[in-house]
Amino acid sequence: MKIIDLTHKIEDSMPVFPGDPPVKLRIESSDADYITSSLSLGMHTGTHIDAPLHAHCSALTVDGIGLEELTGEGFLVSGGEILNGGDIAVIRTGWSSRWGSEGYFRDYPGIKRRLAEELVEHEVLGVCVDGPSVDRPGETDIHKLLLKNGIWIVENITNTDLLPPKFRLFVVPLSVRAEASPARVFAVTGSGSGSSKDRSSFQR
DSSP, X not given: OEEEEOBOOOOTTOOOOTTSOOOEEEEEEEOSSOEEEEEEOOTXXXXXXXXXXXXXXXXXXXXXXXXXXXXXXXXXXXXXXXXXXXXXXXEEOSGGGXXXXXXXXXXXXXXXXXHHHHHHHTTOSEEEESSSOSSOTTOOHHHHHHHHTTOEEEEXXXXXXXXXXXXXXXXEEOOOSSSEEEEEEEEEESTTSOOGGGGGGGOO
């Protein structure tokens, strides 16, 4: 069994989407016994999940997404083609290689509408992408298409080049009543990682 972390680390002053609140990680107190820190950040910082409320598609917030819908059989989509089915689609564009650069939040590819429509038809639980958004800059159509169909979105994942075609995927956001949340996302591969045979337990 192998665990692949798909999450960008949260750090002080890390890159954020233009216009989002800056990340402030501070040590508030420190003595011989304990250190106490504080963290201030936007809910769309780094690797994060979008709930339907984000695009005004419904009142569903992150805490309302059941844990059983945040794990399942993940499948890789590369080059815009769905080669395998499963519960959660991971879109590999290669854009995460630009993380930390000035151009990361500009001209990112998003995903094409045809692919998004196919994922809706496949009744996936969620869609993850290795860039800032499932939409191209300035657009919102893909967010609305997925979220109105109850499909959550994870943006800003990384290490998709380490993924095999199939794996078990876990998304662990905060249990927060908000439209989005930072999340730890990881894949498990190899024996014991699960299979699609128990898909019925993940049906909406």
